[in-house]
Amino acid sequence: MIRVENLTRYYGGTCAVDEISFEMGSGGILGLLGPNGAGKTTFMRMLTCYLRPSSGNITVKDYNIHEHPIQIKELIGYLPESAPIYPDMLVYDYLKFVADVRNLEKARADSRIKELAGMCGIREVMHKPVGELSKGYKQRVGLAHAMMSDPEILVLDEPTSGLDPNQIVEIRDIIRRIGREKTVILSTHILSEAEATCDRIVIINRGKIVADGATDELKRQAGSGYIIHVSLRHGNPGEITQAFTGVPGISDVALAGSGDGIIDFRLACSGQRDIRPDIYGIIKNNNWPLLEFHRETGTLETIFRELTRGN
Amino acid sequence: MNRAATVFRKEFRGYFISPIAYIVISVFLILTGWFFFSTFFLFGQAEMRSFFSLLPVIFSFIIPAVTMRLFSEEFNTGSYELMLTMPVSPPDIIIGKFTAAVAFVAVMLAPTLSYGIFISFIGDLDWGPVAGGYAGALLLGASFSSIGLFASSLTRNQIIAFITGMSFCFVLTLMDKMLFFLPEGALNFFQYMGAGFHFQNISRGIIDSRDILYFLSICFVMLYATNLVIRERK
Numbered sequence: 092m093i094r095v096e097n098l099t100r101y102y103g104g105t106c107a108v109d110e111i112s113f114e115m116g117s118g119g120i121l122g123l124l125g126p127n128g129a130g131k132t133t134f135m136r137m138l139t140c141y142l143r144p145s146s147g148n149i150t151v152k153d154y155n156i157h158e159h160p161i162q163i164k165e166l167i168g169y170l171p172e173s174a175p176i177y178p179d180m181l182v183y184d185y186l187k188f189v190a191d192v193r194n195l196e197k198a199r200a201d202s203r204i205k206e207l208a209g210m211c212g213i214r215e216v217m218h219k220p221v222g223e224l225s226k227g228y229k230q231r232v233g234l235a236h237a238m239m240s241d242p243e244i245l246v247l248d249e250p251t252s253g254l255d256p257n258q259i260v261e262i263r264d265i266i267r268r269i270g271r272e273k274t275v276i277l278s279t280h281i282l283s284e285a286e287a288t289c290d291r292i293v294i295i296n297r298g299k300i301v302a303d304g305a306t307d308e309l310k311r312q313a314g315s316g317y318i319i320h321v322s323l324r325h326g327n328p329g330e331i332t333q334a335f336t337g338v339p340g341i342s343d344v345a346l347a348g349s350g351d352g353i354i355d356f357r358l359a360c361s362g363q364r365d366i367r368p369d370i371y372g373i374i375k376n377n378n379w380p381l382l383e384f385h386r387e388t389g390t391l392e393t394i395f396r397e398l399t400r401g402n
Numbered sequence: 403m404n405r406a407a408t409v410f411r412k413e414f415r416g417y418f419i420s421p422i423a424y425i426v427i428s429v430f431l432i433l434t435g436w437f438f439f440s441t442f443f444l445f446g447q448a449e450m451r452s453f454f455s456l457l458p459v460i461f462s463f464i465i466p467a468v469t470m471r472l473f474s475e476e477f478n479t480g481s482y483e484l485m486l487t488m489p490v491s492p493p494d495i496i497i498g499k500f501t502a503a504v505a506f507v508a509v510m511l512a513p514t515l516s517y518g519i520f521i522s523f524i525g526d527l528d529w530g531p532v533a534g535g536y537a538g539a540l541l542l543g544a545s546f547s548s549i550g551l552f553a554s555s556l557t558r559n560q561i562i563a564f565i566t567g568m569s570f571c572f573v574l575t576l577m578d579k580m581l582f583f584l585p586e587g588a589l590n591f592f593q594y595m596g597a598g599f600h601f602q603n604i605s606r607g608i609i610d611s612r613d614i615l616y617f618l619s620i621c622f623v624m625l626y627a628t629n630l631v632i633r634e635r636k
Contacts, residue, residue, distance in 0.1 A: 139487040143636040164489040171487070175480030179419045191408040192488045236484065 092117040092274055093138075093244070098147035100133050100298075107133040109298035110147070115291075117243070120270035122289030122306070123278040126399050130298040131278040132172060135248050138276070139169040151244065165193075168242035172249050174233025178222030182213060182232050185221060186239065193240040207235040210265065226253035234262065238269070245269060247277040251284060263288050282391050286310070292391075294398055301398040310391055318393070319358040319370065320347070322383035328354050334373050340366040353382060405490045409498025410505070413472070417506050422471075427510050430464050434514060448525025450518060454535040454605035458575040458598050461507075461539075461546050466567030468506055469550025470560045472499045473632075477558035492632045496625055500544075500551055507543035511536065531607030538604030541617035542597060546571050548624035555631045574598075574620075 093115040100108040108130040115121055123131045136142040138149055140160040148155055154162045176185055186207070190200035208214045211231040216224055221232060230253060237245055250266065251259045266288055269275055279285055285292055285306070292309055294302040302309065325331060328346055335344045335358060343359035360366055367386065374381050387393060417423040438453040445452070476482035485495060515536075521527045546567075553567035554560075578596030581589055593599050597620075600613040 136483070141483055141487050141636070161489050161491060164487060167487070169484075169487040171480065171483045173480070175484060177416075177481050178479065179416065184415075188408070188412050189488065191411070192405060192490060194404070194489075233484075 092152065093276075094150045095138075096148045096150075098134070098137060098149060099145050100130075100137060100142065101145045102133075106298050108137070108144070111295070111298070111300055112147075113293060113300065113303060115274065115276075117274050118270075118272065119290040120266065120275040120277065120288055122285035122292045123276065123295060124280065124282070124285050124292055124395060125278075125295035126280060129295045129399070131295060132248055133298075134295070135169070135246050135276070135278060139167055139246055140164055165240070166242060167244045167246055168237035168240065169246045170230075170233045170237040170248060170250060173226075173253070174229050174236075176221045176229060176232060176236070178220065180221055181218055182221060182224070183217045185232070186235060189236050189239045195240065203239065203241075204235075207238060210238075211235045212261065227255060227258050230254060231258075231262075234265070242273070244274045244276070247275065249279055250277055251279070251281070259284075282395055286391055294395060296399040302394065309394060312394070317360055318387045318397075319360060319367065320383065320385050320387065321356045321358065321370065321374075321381070323354050323356070323374070324352055324380040324382055325354055331356065331379070334377065335370070338366060338369055338373070340364060340369070355383075406494040406497040406501070409490065409495055410501045413499050413502035414505050417468075417502070422467075423506065426464060426468055427513075430460065430510050431513055433460055435517075438517065448521050448527045450521065450527075450532050450535060451605065453514070453517060454539065455602070457539050457542060457605075458601055459572075461542060462571035462575050463568050464510075465503075465507065465543060465546040466550040466553065466564050466571060469503050469547055469567060470554055470564040472503065472551055473554040473628075474558050474560045474563045478560075492629060496551070496628050496632065500548060500621075500625060503547035503551065504540070504544045507547060508540060511539055511543070528607075531605070534607040534609060535605040537609070538601050538613075541604065541614065542601050545597065545617045545620035545624070548621040548628075549574075552624045552628045552631070555628045571597075 095111055095113050098108055098111045099106065111130075111134065123134065125131050133142065137144050137156065138151075140156050140163055144156070148157065151163045151166055154166075156163060180188070183204070186204045187200065190204060195203060208217060211234050213228060213231050213235060216228050216232075221229060224232065230250065234247075234250065237247065247266070251262050254262060263284070266275060266277065270288075270290070277288070289306050292302070292304065292306050293300055304312075323331065328349060331354065332344050332346070335341055335356070340360055340362050341358050342361050345357045345359070347355040347357045349355065358370070367384075371384070434453060434456055437456050441452060473482070476485060486492070518527060518529070518532050522529075549570045550563075550567040553570065554563040556566065557563050574595070574597040576596075576598070578593045578599040581593055584592055594616075597617075600616045603610055603613045
């Protein structure tokens, strides 16, 4: 359905999106996760043909963004961040305009606007100017805007930002319902939201994809593995690395930092067995002065923090 | 084209949602009415030439005020992102906005038709030059609208868009009044480039294809330039 190939975008000298490639079939909800400024919005703007990539390509069905922007825009409904809708227009007039641009027939447009008004809970504000609405209502009008033509792909940039907890639950329900039949791409930096709504999660950091997988799979990875941090006062990191590498249960030994004669190690562990006694045994046998020793259990949050550290 | 028409309807209606349209039309009617009728009875001639000769200067600052919001406001509020991610192409948006501005100029001019009707009661008005004058006024309005639209596409600040558009229009209007300062060899060129010169010809009732071509080329060049600016923004 959607294929992204080596997508890159520069703003002047800064690289916002750096050689991103992934594919997505039809149906399901994909969550784009990343810290602020990771390139989520830039990616979405390129997908919706608002920005042109510096290089690379996106294909949606058989169309590509360079040659068939109009056809792609017809397939996609897009809610930009904070729903910047014309403040002077009445909600009804605005939705009518959207229906017009989307080439809905007159009778169909009326029934669709009614349907969306019910679905998004904006019936009572239909005859108010958009500028007078609260952020939550504006966001819902934006959602109605995106869903007007019942598009095959829905792209939502932080759809729940600025909403109160009740509204967040409502909007999530709507998104999940749509995700059963259509393809939804949403961006967020709220991890619980991604966990609750998305079938697949792509984590972006500094314009690059750092993790990509089904939500359950990522969670399982995070849940089964854990990380042990060890700080030692010792001169030879190579010797320590060698000693730890042989231990069954440790999948990766990484030097996290060194300085002032102190060496920090990150030991990625997998399996159910607690291997802390084994590690302590090695340290004791070698008589390395131990400064710190603790375990961190994995959740989506640790994965996210791990991958997007240094921002 | 269908979508350009949709954009046109939205923009044209947009003018009349806010009070700006009514203020601009009032200012325009008061200014032209005052300047025209304050000398009309002194001359004692049943014609509208002095009304039309006012238009280039008045349009030079009224029309940029009408067009300044067209793109600047969208860039500023971010609504341009919504607009462009719906299935419309930049040319659709530009043509829709441009025709809406021209239609607004026509609405603004419409009440002044009553001047002609009143004059025809008190004297023998020749409708030929009047019709030519209105045709010329629309062409002039269209070219100034295209200039204003271009100025608006350059910036997200409406005031900058207004001042840029106004300066551009004033230069075109006053160019053939400043010929005195120019070297002889360049006279013809600069006279030909001035909007005032071409507008005078049409408002005298002479429909010359060169004048029409002049205004149409300004529109075309400016709309094309707007398209380039918009594409560059991507």
